[in-house]
Amino acid sequence: MPCTTPAQVNTERGIPLAERTNIVLVGPMGAGKSTVGRHLAARLQMPFVDSDRELESRTGVDIPTIFEYEGEEGFRRREAAVLEDLCARCGIVLATGGGAVMRPENREQLQRCGLVVYLRTPVTLQLKRTARDRNRPLLQTEDPRARLEALLEVRDPLYREVAHLIVDTDREHLRSTVRLIARQYRNECAGNRPGTQPGKGRAPGARNNQKRKAARSGHRGA
């Protein structure tokens, strides 16, 4: 099967990893989902889509404005609708927003639509990378460190739950993170895209959550 069609995404549970064609990046603010995603897409010659930017272009306003008028709940509703549409696409690199894993229906969609990579990042590094940016409403607080810690405590188990692969971004340079994910994707999934060949061997440094989970639960797949 060359591509997971939207109908199958909506109806089939347990699509094997080898039949997924998207790459989905999850992780906290400042993990580098947008940055890694853009480079990864260029390297693999795949379209890059950032769900935060997609949401902004659909609404015509920026994320802080959505939070201001509709609150976080309104933002999450819109985010879920965008993710549902994007998960129906085929052969894209998708950078999600940091809170995309909060809704169970999002987690299910993301897990089924691609190779999900958790870019794990310590709070200190998140703080450094987001320090000058005013575009993240959840960080416009007196104590951004405490906010990031609280968010990570809730979300880390959810990122882990949804991920097929976990990459520590503090140990890898941007370029090696990109190379590592690209290699893993070629190994696991790229045979599904026309004109691509599965690669050889596992990328060093990659932690394959899928296989660890499979080893525990005795099955492979979603």
Ligand SMILES: Nc1ncnc2c1ncn2[C@@H]1O[C@H](COP(=O)(O)OP(=O)(O)OP(=O)(O)O)[C@@H](O)[C@H]1O
């Ligand atoms: N691996 C990296 N090495 C060095 N700098 C990085 C790396 N990844 C991201 N950055 C820098 O950190 C900042 C935040 O990265 P980015 O916007 O990609 O994070 P994000 O995960 O998409 O965050 P959000 O969830 O808020 O969208 C950017 O300025 C980017 O240049």
Ligand SMILES: O=C(O)C1=C[C@@H](O)[C@@H](O)[C@H](O)C1
């Ligand atoms: O971590 C979060 O909840 C968010 C992260 C950003 O990517 C945006 O999606 C928004 O600022 C919310």
Ligand SMILES: [Mg+2]
């Ligand atoms: Mg981003």
